[in-house]
Amino acid sequence: MKLYFGSMVTSVTTLLLIGMFGYIGYSFNHRNEITLWGRRIAVLLAVGLIICIFAASRDNYHMSVQNAIDGSTEVGVFSIHSIQSTVNCIIALGIVICGILSIFMKSQDARQILFFILSLCICMKIGIIEFSRIWLYLQ
Numbered sequence: 001m002k003l004y005f006g007s008m009v010t011s012v013t014t015l016l017l018i019g020m021f022g023y024i025g026y027s028f029n030h031r032n033e034i035t036l037w038g039r040r041i042a043v044l045l046a047v048g049l050i051i052c053i054f055a056a057s058r059d060n061y062h063m064s065v066q067n068a069i070d071g072s073t074e075v076g077v078f079s080i081h082s083i084q085s086t087v088n089c090i091i092a093l094g095i096v097i098c099g100i101l102s103i104f105m106k107s108q109d110a111r112q113i114l115f116f117i118l119s120l121c122i123c124m125k126i127g128i129i130e131f132s133r134i135w136l137y138l139q
Contacts, residue, residue: 045118
């Protein structure tokens with residue numbers, strides 16, 4: 001439990017993650033009733049960015065960046081050169097591209113597809129980091 005509710009930042013991150021999964025699940029279950037997918041995408045991107053900020057703070061990623069710059073601090077949970085960082089940066093690029101594309105899409109059907117692509121990308125990012133945190137915690 002300490003891994004997900006050990007501090008205020010950890011608790012907020014966990015609650016945001018649960019909320020994000022609920023939002024994606026609700027959107028999936030009510031996909032036939034939703035008419036404005038652009039708003040859903042905007043909320044998904046905003047909350048996803050907030051979760052990324054809290055997760056980076058929770059995992060002391062700023063210390064990993066500082067260590068890579070001048071070596072003056074210890075590395076956070078994940079090194080800046082770790083596979084988790086590399087893969088999540090590539091996935092984040094896909095999220096940014098989908099977010100930009102959604103602005104120019106006129107069709108709600110296309111925006112719906114982009115919403116679910118974004119949801120998949122965000123779930124992949126979350127899965128990689130959370131699985132890695134659990135793996136590191138158990139070792």
